[in-house]
Amino acid sequence: MNEEWRDWTRLNLSRGCNPVELVDILRRNGFGTKVIKAVMKDKFPADYRAPDEIDYPALARCALARDPASVGAEALDDQRLQLFVLKDFLSAAECEGVMALMDSKLRPSTVTTGNLHYGYRTSSTCDLGRMVSPLIRDIDQKIARTLGVNVAWSEEIQGQKYLVGQEFKAHTDYFQPQSAEYEKFAGARGQRSWTFMIYLNTTEAGGATRFTKIERDFLPAQGTAVIWNNLLDDGTPNPMTEHHGMPVEKGYKSIITKWFRDRGEGPLAG
Structure with missing residues (x-):
């Protein structure tokens, strides 16, 4: 994930945006769950289940x-x-x-x-x-x-x-x-x-x-x-x-x- 997207994620987390919605947006832009978790750290929703989760x-x-x-x-x-x-x-x-x-x-x-x-x-x-x-x-x-x-x-x-x-x-x-x-x-x-x-x-x-x-x-x-x-x-x-x-x-x-x-x-x- 490039720095622009990292900054976007951190900014929206700091603003109190819904983490689930942020994960959905990141996934739609091609980021894998592992990468998203690494950026969001403890803010990643533990019970997150994408509606179209790919195995x-x-x-x-x-x-x-x-x-x-x-x-x-x-x-x-x-x-x-x-x-x-x-x-x-x-x-x-x-x-x-x-x-x-x-x-x-x-x-x-x-x-x-x-x-x-x-x-x-x-x-x-x-x-x-x-x-x-x-x-x-x-x-x-x-x-x-x-x-x-x-x-x-x-x-x-x-x-x-x-x-x-x-x-x-x-x-x-x-x-x-x-x-x-x-x-x-x-x-x-x-x-x-x-x-x-x-x-x-x-x-x-x-x-x-x-x-x-x-x-x-x-x-x-x-x-x-x-x-x-x-x-x-x-x-x-x-x-x-x-x-x-x-x-x-x-x-x-x-x-x-x-x-x-x-x-x-x-x-x-x-």
Whole structure:
């Protein structure tokens, strides 16, 4: 929580404002309970129960996180974030089929924040989830089933293609709390939780996904999925998930990305 919001909280507590109302306002602006408690200290209402309380620990303990070996995934041995690698998640034929669909409907990629300089993200994007395709439908369901989160708690699948020299500079997938971005993209549908990314081809050189805070690179290998939780188990965004789609040096890189949210229709588990 930045100093402006801390000052706002302290000021309103000193004025005798209802702590429950203050907590509700802070939660609507993307702050997790743990962060709010740290600022409010003994003024945090002990019996507070949000009407739409999200079970973040359950989201962090989805089926994949509880038993990665059951689907052939391997957990990254790092306590700073939840990250899993799942080789051969898609077959070569499935990958080739998705890339053929992508190449017919590519558009320039965009970002959710409007203040980033030209060249920050230079790939092309395909809105795969909007296509009427049995292949995409089946992959969509397979992703949700593997993660163990209801597909209704997710965004549509997107495809991205990077040519030589193209990249997506260091960024996070979650929406920054207390920002216009958060209000616009997370206000109704909720914060981004899990990211499920699949490499559709093996890039000849370059194109690694570099997690900048933990100094780990993942090289594009056809069919491999890299999956991570953008949030901590109290719903607070995890800055350790910052990653950089490194420039392609030779060949190209095509990926699928599917983002999940912290709320949706129906139960959490699909």
